[in-house]
Amino acid sequence: MNQSKHDPLLNRLKKSRVMFLLLIFIIISGWCYIDGGIETGPYNLVYPSNFGNRIQIPADNPTTKQGVYLGRMLFYETRLSANNTISCGSCHQQDKAFTDGRAFSPGVDAVLTPRNSMSLVNLLWARKFFWDGRANGLEEQAVTPLTSPHEMGQALTVSAQKLTQTVNYPALFKLVYGDDQITGDRIVKAISQFERTLISANSRYDQYLRGAYQPTPDELKGIELFNTAPQPEKGIRGANCSHCHGGPKTYMELFHNNGLDSLPKDAGIETLTGLPADRGRFKVPTLRNIALTTPYMHDGRFKTLEEVVDHYSEHLQQSASLSSFLRGESNEAGGKSLKLLSMEKKQLIAFLNMLTDSTFITNPSFSDPHLISTKNKKH
Structure with a gap:
C-alpha cells in the first residue's frame, strides 16, 4: 500500500519541494539567459563623419551594450503605464520612423496629447526636447511621458516596484548598474541609452x-x-x-x-x-x-x-x-x-x-524584443 496516499503532510512536503525546485530552475534560467545572451561593454555608436561629433551623452549615463539592451526592453514595456497597455513604443512605432500616424496620441485615460508625437531619430545630437524645448536632455524628457496622467500615467516609484516583482528585470538592472535595485532614475537612464542608438544615416x-x-x-x-x-x-x-x-x-x-x-x-x-x-x-x-x-x-x-x-x-x-x-x-x-x-x-x-531610410525602420536592434520573445515561446 502506498503510504503517501494516506499521509496529507507528506504530500504537502513533496509538493512544496517540487515548487521550490521549479522556482530555483526559473531563477537560474533567467540568470543563464542574461549571462549567455546579452553582450556587455561600451556601445559603439556608429554614424557618418559629416554628422559631426557634437553628441550629447551625460557623464553619469555612458552608453553600454547592456544598458541599451535594458533600455530597449523598457522602451517597449507596458508595465510602465498605469493600465499596463501603453509603452513608449505605442506613440513611437518603428515602421513610422518612431511616430504613431496620429495628430494627437491617446494616453491611459484616453485623453489626447496636446501636441503631435515627434519622431525619435538622431537624438544623439539633440539638446532640447519637446516642441517647446522644455526638457534639457533625453533623461529629463523621458520623465514626462512616463508620469503624465494623460500619457503613461504612472509614478516612477510605482513603475520601479512593478519591475522589481518580475523574474528578469532585477537581474538585468544588476547587469547594467552593478546591483539589482530598480529606481525611476535608472529606468529613464536606460531608456535614454537605447534612444541614443536610434541613428538614421542610410537613406x-x-x-x-x-x-x-x-x-x-x-x-x-x-x-x-x-x-x-x-x-x-x-x-x-x-x-x-x-x-x-x-x-x-x-x-x-x-x-x-x-x-x-x-x-x-x-x-x-x-x-x-x-x-x-x-x-x-x-x-x-x-x-x-x-x-x-x-x-x-x-x-x-x-x-x-x-x-x-x-x-x-x-x-x-x-x-x-x-x-x-x-x-x-x-x-x-x-x-x-x-x-x-x-x-x-x-x-x-x-x-x-x-x-x-528603410534600414532604420526595419533594423531588428530597434524592434520590440517582447514580441520576439513571445514568438520564440510559441515555437
Whole structure:
C-alpha cells in the first residue's frame, strides 16, 4: 500500500519541494539567459563623419551594450503605464520612423496629447526636447511621458516596484548598474541609452552624399531647390528650406514661428519665456524619414507633404513673431511667400522622399524584443 496516499503532510512536503525546485530552475534560467545572451561593454555608436561629433551623452549615463539592451526592453514595456497597455513604443512605432500616424496620441485615460508625437531619430545630437524645448536632455524628457496622467500615467516609484516583482528585470538592472535595485532614475537612464542608438544615416540621400547613389533629375533639382534661397532679381529660384533644415542631418536646433497662424492657438515657447516674440515658435523637427511621419506640424494639421509644401509656397500667415527666415522670401519680386511652380513642388517632394531610410525602420536592434520573445515561446 502506498503510504503517501494516506499521509496529507507528506504530500504537502513533496509538493512544496517540487515548487521550490521549479522556482530555483526559473531563477537560474533567467540568470543563464542574461549571462549567455546579452553582450556587455561600451556601445559603439556608429554614424557618418559629416554628422559631426557634437553628441550629447551625460557623464553619469555612458552608453553600454547592456544598458541599451535594458533600455530597449523598457522602451517597449507596458508595465510602465498605469493600465499596463501603453509603452513608449505605442506613440513611437518603428515602421513610422518612431511616430504613431496620429495628430494627437491617446494616453491611459484616453485623453489626447496636446501636441503631435515627434519622431525619435538622431537624438544623439539633440539638446532640447519637446516642441517647446522644455526638457534639457533625453533623461529629463523621458520623465514626462512616463508620469503624465494623460500619457503613461504612472509614478516612477510605482513603475520601479512593478519591475522589481518580475523574474528578469532585477537581474538585468544588476547587469547594467552593478546591483539589482530598480529606481525611476535608472529606468529613464536606460531608456535614454537605447534612444541614443536610434541613428538614421542610410537613406538614398546619405548614399548620394557618399557617392553610392545617383539621384534622378527631379531629385537633383529638389536638392538644389531645398538648399537655395530665392533671388528673383537675379533669376535664382529656390525653396529656402536649408535655413532651418540644412546640413546632412536636415536638422538644426532652432525654434521658429513658421506662419501657421496669424494668431496662434498654441503659444509655443512663449509659454516658457513669456516673450511675445516667441509666440507660436516651435522646435524645428528633423526631416529624416519625413515621408513616413505624417501628419505634420505640432498639431498634425497637414496630412501630406503636398500640403506642407503648399503652406510654405502660398499660405504663410503673417504675424509679429513670424520667423525672419520666412519674411519676404519669394520667387517673385515683392512677393510675401515662395510661389513655387507646380513642377518645383514635385521636385522638392522627390528630394524629401530620398530621406526615407528603410534600414532604420526595419533594423531588428530597434524592434520590440517582447514580441520576439513571445514568438520564440510559441515555437
